[in-house]
Amino acid sequence: MWAKIDHIMKVGRNNFNPPPQVESSVVRLVPKVPRPQISYEEWDGLLRICFVRKNKTLRSSFLGTTSVLDMLESNYRTWCAQNDVVLEDGPAEQGQDQNDMEVEEPVDEWQGFGDDAEDDVDMDEDGEDIPQFFKEERDRQASFRNKSNPHRKKKGKVAELVREKIRKVLEDDTELAEKRARLCAEGDFLTLLYAFNLEGIHFN
Known part of the structure; x- marks a missing residue:
């Protein structure tokens, strides 16, 4: 630099x-x-996030790591306080917390047996009873989904706002979401830093 x-x-x-x-x-x-x-602290903070996993996409580096999202949320709150920006805080609205997951989880991941509404009835498509093994497996999968991470906190409105800002910068503003850090040029990182700063996202 x-x-x-x-x-x-x-x-x-x-x-x-x-x-x-x-x-x-x-x-x-x-x-x-x-x-x-440019601010060296900002530049250094951005590159540390990008190059922790230099072979992963930038989307995964930013949206796939809870610690990064928490840090950027904290920085955004600080920036808002310093610039008299009022934040609407509180828990995220119902239906928004599906984003509270790792980005790298497969979208079409197998959800187990009995996810459909009709599966409240223990019958298969032909009206036959479902074998006991499938009933147990269905129940086990449902229990796992509900208890897989009991310590994970629900995301609030500010967290969802920050996540959306990051997504906007990566996908809409810079179109660098699918690029890998090791393949980016200096200009790409400068563009990324500028776009993040415009959204109030800082790294120092």
Whole structure:
């Protein structure tokens, strides 16, 4: 970010005595003048999130990690307080908490037996009784879905707002949601940081 870097030449391991286990390179670093007018703390915070999982998509890095969402929600609350932005707090409206999950979970995940409304009756499509094994498996799956994570807190309105802002930046504003951090250029990250800041999302 702070310098222009050029690769000058490779230096083979046999140029050293004793030879190391790695190849070397000579590079030239020329400081940029004037220095880019961005916050180093913000830049560093953004890149830390992106490169924790450099081979994952940016969508997964931001929306698939609870700790990242919690941190960005806390930062957004702080920004709103500093800029006199009134937040509508409280629990999320009914029907919104389906977003309270990891992004990487398969959408078409098998839900077990007996998810349809008609499954309150222990009959199959031909009107025959369902074997006991399937009844037990259906009940076990329903119990698992209800108790799989009893400690997970319900998301509030602010959390849902922040999640939607992140989704908007990644999908609508920058269209970088499906890109992987290791394949992004410096300009992509600058665009991402600018778009997040416009939405009030900060990283320091």
